[in-house]
Amino acid sequence: MFSRLSPLFPYLRRYWKSYVLGGLALLIYNSSKVIIPLLIGGAVQDIQGGLSVSKVEYHAARIVGVAIVSGTFLYLMRQILIGASREIEFDIRNDMFEHLAKQPPSFFQRHRTGDIMARSTNDLNAVRQLLGPAIMYSANTVIFTAAALPFMLRISPRLTMYAFVPLPIASVLVQYFGARIHKRFERIQASFSDISAQAEENFSGARLIRAFSQEEAEIKGFETANLEYISRSLMLARLMAMLWPTLEFVLGLSLMITLLAGGREVLLHHITVPQFASYNVFMVQLTWPMIAVGYVVNLVQRGAASVTRIHEILIEKPEIDDKDAKPELANATIQGEITFNHLDFAYPTGPEVLHDITLTIPAGSSLAITGPTGSGKTTLVSLIPRLSEAAPGMVRIDGRPIREYPLEVLRHAIGFVPQETFLFSETVRENVAFGVEGASEESILAATQAAHIGTEILEFPKGFDTVVGERGMTLSGGQKQRTAIARALLREPRILILDDALASVDTYTEEQILNALRDKMRGRTAILIAHRVSTARSADRIAVVIDGRIAELGTHDELLDRGGYYADLFEKQSLEEEIVNT
Numbered sequence: 001m002f003s004r005l006s007p008l009f010p011y012l013r014r015y016w017k018s019y020v021l022g023g024l025a026l027l028i029y030n031s032s033k034v035i036i037p038l039l040i041g042g043a044v045q046d047i048q049g050g051l052s053v054s055k056v057e058y059h060a061a062r063i064v065g066v067a068i069v070s071g072t073f074l075y076l077m078r079q080i081l082i083g084a085s086r087e088i089e090f091d092i093r094n095d096m097f098e099h100l101a102k103q104p105p106s107f108f109q110r111h112r113t114g115d116i117m118a119r120s121t122n123d124l125n126a127v128r129q130l131l132g133p134a135i136m137y138s139a140n141t142v143i144f145t146a147a148a149l150p151f152m153l154r155i156s157p158r159l160t161m162y163a164f165v166p167l168p169i170a171s172v173l174v175q176y177f178g179a180r181i182h183k184r185f186e187r188i189q190a191s192f193s194d195i196s197a198q199a200e201e202n203f204s205g206a207r208l209i210r211a212f213s214q215e216e217a218e219i220k221g222f223e224t225a226n227l228e229y230i231s232r233s234l235m236l237a238r239l240m241a242m243l244w245p246t247l248e249f250v251l252g253l254s255l256m257i258t259l260l261a262g263g264r265e266v267l268l269h270h271i272t273v274p275q276f277a278s279y280n281v282f283m284v285q286l287t288w289p290m291i292a293v294g295y296v297v298n299l300v301q302r303g304a305a306s307v308t309r310i311h312e313i314l315i316e317k318p319e320i321d322d323k324d325a326k327p328e329l330a331n332a333t334i335q336g337e338i339t340f341n342h343l344d345f346a347y348p349t350g351p352e353v354l355h356d357i358t359l360t361i362p363a364g365s366s367l368a369i370t371g372p373t374g375s376g377k378t379t380l381v382s383l384i385p386r387l388s389e390a391a392p393g394m395v396r397i398d399g400r401p402i403r404e405y406p407l408e409v410l411r412h413a414i415g416f417v418p419q420e421t422f423l424f425s426e427t428v429r430e431n432v433a434f435g436v437e438g439a440s441e442e443s444i445l446a447a448t449q450a451a452h453i454g455t456e457i458l459e460f461p462k463g464f465d466t467v468v469g470e471r472g473m474t475l476s477g478g479q480k481q482r483t484a485i486a487r488a489l490l491r492e493p494r495i496l497i498l499d500d501a502l503a504s505v506d507t508y509t510e511e512q513i514l515n516a517l518r519d520k521m522r523g524r525t526a527i528l529i530a531h532r533v534s535t536a537r538s539a540d541r542i543a544v545v546i547d548g549r550i551a552e553l554g555t556h557d558e559l560l561d562r563g564g565y566y567a568d569l570f571e572k573q574s575l576e577e578e579i580v581n582t
């Protein structure tokens, strides 16, 4: 168990002062609490000698006084210890987010978003309860029992022996239930991850589900997953429902023994009535700390299950990191020459996708990449910003293996427009200025004009302040693509990569954008993946990728002369254009 909790130790170390301070408050709280039964015993003794209002007032005032001290330190104890657990929760949440933000795209293909969300909410909460209430209640139980026991033994060792007989049974029960709670809780959390993921995918894919009229099927599917979650939760609830009464029964047994055996001790004059009164108050005070043992076991088992689930995410090393980066390149200026050197590439989950690709794209030149769908075009360009990782030395920039550049430097030099455009639920301005701190209004406007979207944005009801995405206006596919191009251009990248980024715009707009790009990208390297010859022909050279190999490479005219895939594509698309125009 201890080793399972070890990922929490660094956090506990960080907040040791709070735990020491909280522990001090806990000590004072329990020390004052332990005085109350003694005061009650004293009061009973005093009153036995004759009852008077002043005596009652005196003893009541003493008990209330101690209760106030005990209450104050109870407040401080909770405030400090629960506060520390909240601070650690804050730190773990930040660490998780930072860790997730550094993971490559492949990580998010392996883990469903809903699962990650469940781990960052439900599991984190279980861990917090382990670090706060569980530590607090268990320390309370230990300290109070340790403080009360000497007094109880002094009153009557025999009575204490009888009263404590049922307690080992409680501990065995707690052990027994604890192991089962742990297993069931793990299964519940896994099931919760499932339904979170299912809900998340349903909301994201809402349009598709409506279009395919799959609402009923999805609702049924969700109901099944939800049913599974509830039935697992009910199994845990049944266990818990058995744990509490069983514990209470054992404690009740102990109280009953105290009354019976204590009464007998009084009758036999082994203990006095005031001592008997004190003893009973001790036993009543012990009830909650003893019950808390069951509660704590439950929290610890849940927390341990959740620590493991969170740790699984935290130990995933980002596959793509800066371990081969050369410090002298921390401020390097990238010129933009890209070389693929006998590049082979396979995704971890599949066969080889790219085979023996050797190609140099000189700095300041443009290359169009075309070829059948699924031939490896996106894969090839995603190796440049290291979204996927090629073997060492197979991809170079300015003659140096890309791994030698710190990721920050490399990616800063690249403007990337992926095939699937993603806009944040923010204003258009924030979307365009993403990743460029302090971008001026003029530069934002210029980038949007170059991407041929500026005028359209100005016509939106709130212009650049229009919120897009989930919380605002829905942009058309072409508008989204052009906003994404503006975002890439604003970075003034040394290398611009457009992955089929003009597919959703008409040929007229395409021409306008290409003209603007030619201007903006003078002296910079540009790679355009395109299925349309009208896009490809604007580049200095064109590469045709078929089945993961470069099948053709040359200028537009050279490839036409060659009479291969590109010439064929040109012929077909020219024919289509003619038909459309007639």
Ligand SMILES: Nc1ncnc2c1ncn2[C@@H]1O[C@H](COP(=O)(O)OP(=O)(O)OP(=O)(O)O)[C@@H](O)[C@H]1O
Binding pocket: 109, 347, 348, 349, 350, 353, 372, 373, 374, 375, 376, 377, 378, 379, 380, 419
């Ligand atoms: N993350 C991934 N994991 C495993 N295989 C992948 C992954 N991404 C792509 N592939 C596979 O790699 C091959 C090349 O895909 P890629 O997306 O590079 O093709 P493409 O030429 O860009 O296609 P398109 O023109 O349709 O965009 C395909 O067989 C695809 O199934």
